[in-house]
Amino acid sequence: MSAAALSKQASVSRADFFAPSIAKRLAYVGVLAYLVYAAATLGLSFERVQQGIGYGVRFLVGFFPPNFTQTDIIPGLLESLQIALLSSLIGTALAIPIAVLSARNLMPPWVSWIARLIIIFCRSFHPVIVAIIAVKAVGFGALAGIIALTFASVGFVGKLLAEAIEEISLKQIEAIRATGASFMNVIAFGVVPQVMNRFIGFVAYETDSNLRNSTMVGVVGAGGIGGTLFSAFQRFDYDFVAGIIICIIGLVMIGEVLQIYVKRVFR
Amino acid sequence: MTATAELKRWIRFTPAQRLARFAVFLVMAALMGWALKTIEIIPEFLYDAPEQVVDMGRRMWPIDWAHFWPVVWPALVETMHIAAIATILGLMMGIPVGFLAAKNATPFLWVNLVAKFILVATRSISTLIWALFFVAMFGPGPLAGALAIAFHSIGFIGKMFSEGVEEANRGSIEALQAAGATRMQQILMGYWPMVLPTFWSVALFRWDINVRESAVLGLVGAGGIGMALNAAIDLIQWDRVSLVLFAIFIVVILIETIVTQIRKRVI
Known part of the structure; x- marks a missing residue:
């Protein structure tokens, strides 16, 4: 010193x-x-x-006491579940290519900027706002809910997956490129093994969050239990409202437990 | 030679692991199949959707900029107020529940379970549904909106906090206990300094989310930019809808940039 x-x-x-x-x-x-x-x-x-x-x-x-006897709870919950599952599937399928395109370490800057803009655009609007626009565009019902949550999923999975891809080790990519691999081969053998675990985590989280949001988009007419809840609220049927809310909490809790279990299986 | 090579064939997962993975994939595929098969989508709406979206896009252009200063700007300011107040209220309610949910700070199983239930329940009830209640309680306006977001964010803040507290270092707590510190002193002098980084990152992150959330509150009359959006949609003024959407987009990007910058410098 x-x-x-x-x-x-x-x-x-x-x-x-x-x-x-x-x-x-x-x-x-x-x-x-x-x-x-x-x-x-x-x-x-x-x-x-x-x-x-x-x-x-x-x-x-x-x-009190919460009312579970009305028959439209189960169909509403099932529709919410359907919206959550399908929007997660479609959203993830769309998010994967967009995330690959937006990773700065794999793509030229102009490509990654366009893909980034798409992700930012999808992320900035709350699912309910997208749901209102979707209801105006495609009418009332589950389709509008699926469109709204797909939007949100593309933004969420796209952003996290792009970040995960940008953090991978480039040595393995180089090694695979050195063998003369094509771009798709580089993705399949260089990128996918490095991000797979985190990707499954994002998708599990996204499905869980879609399940939560799918109980909400019904308030604006985009299908699911939210519509039932909203109409019960408007006709001051509070014991039925309490019944629906307890069912939603139950569904979300089951979703959270399953999400933890699925993550553990793939660790 | 071949026999030993055969014996040492490397298999990545145990049979149980592979079975669990296969089971997860099978269940997911079955669920997706069920959702696709049974979801109620009116096919005409689906075929019609691209045409409708193009039509809507055409009506949204040109954007009605003259509408910005008289209506959209005050609504945006209100949205920012709602988000800030809701973040502070959410932190004030979420942090105590987070401490009660952490097993090491509160070594009473029943208290932990009740606190965890509060966290899940507040998170499962979406902002819009909280807003319905608070609008009915306090009348339409930003107060209902701020309370709705604050109650919805208890779950997230509390969960992040209890995880931060559970990861805290045992040693310094034991040192405090040995010096005869009461439980409150242990929390204030032992846990709190250790979770301070969590506090800042959670506060910033939640503020960012709350700005997005407060954009939808207006749909149920709870103040903010959503009121302007709802009014424009109800009056079929699509050129104003696009103005509101554009304003939300810019604000969300600005907030995200600010949060990332603060994070880089402070945390």
Whole structure:
């Protein structure tokens, strides 16, 4: 260690390590001030909260006992499941080529930019917004839900898979290229084995998230249990609403457990 | 020579593993087949879809820019307020539940299970359904929207937090216990500094998601840019719909860029 470094080290006193960072504190104060301002725009008032909590209690009383006897729960749940499965399948199938095209280490920049734009576009819109547009385009029903969730799946799987491909080791790719392999062979023997495990994780997660969202798109008329829930809510049938919500939570929990199991099988 | 080569043939998975994988694929294929066969899609809608989408695209052009400052901009600002407030409220509710769900911070099995159930349940009920409740409780407006997103994000925030807490280092906690720290002190002085990076990354990540989520709340009257979208769709003003969609797209990309930059510098 040189003398200069030693003297520099000696000059660092204990207080310097914990010196307050002015910029950081200013940032905290700024964020806090913004939050107070934003909260002020919400129009909170004591009476409003009190009245709201009164209504909330009435809701909770209306929820009990939950009603499972109406016959449209099971078909609604099954349709949600169908929407989730099909949109995951189609979405993943579309996402794979787009992800390969958007990986910067495999493709020339102009190709990857176009593919990236597609992924960003699919990711920026909430599935429900896409569902509204899809309902206007193809009419009410499960098809609109499938289109909406396919959009979301392409964005999600595409982004994560592209990142996974960009992180692979290029040595193996080089070795396979050196044997004179074609592009498809490079993909099949160089890329796929390196990203397969993570890919299965993404798809399992995506299916789970599609299942959750497929219970929601029905609110705007895109099929599934959400439509049943929305109409029950509008006719103040709160015990039926509670029944549907419990069923949705059950379905999502089963989905989560299955997702963990599938990931474990492929680890 | 050939015999030993035969014996040492390398097989990647045990028979049980291969059976499990095969079973997963078989079940998935069967489910997909069932979904494709039984889903109710009106074929005319499907054949008609490309034509309808092209027609809609034509009506969306040219974009009605004049609509931006009077209607879309205030709605966008409201959306940002909703997202910020919802993130803070979600963190305030999600972090305690996350600590209760972590096995090492809360060594009571029943408390863990109840907390985990709260996490799954809040996540399974989608933002739109939360928004329906809060609009009925507090009336239409951004307050209902902020509460809806906050309650929906409890699950995500709590889950990430409990995972972060469970990965915390045992040693420093034991040191605190040996010094006679109470449970609250262990959490504040032991776990909290260790999960601080998780806190920042979860807060930023959730804020990013919440901006997207708050764009749909307007559909059920809970404020934000969704109100402008809904009004434009109901009035069949497609040139305004495209303006709103474009605005959402730009805001989402901006937020994502900001979050990535903060992440690179701070975390």
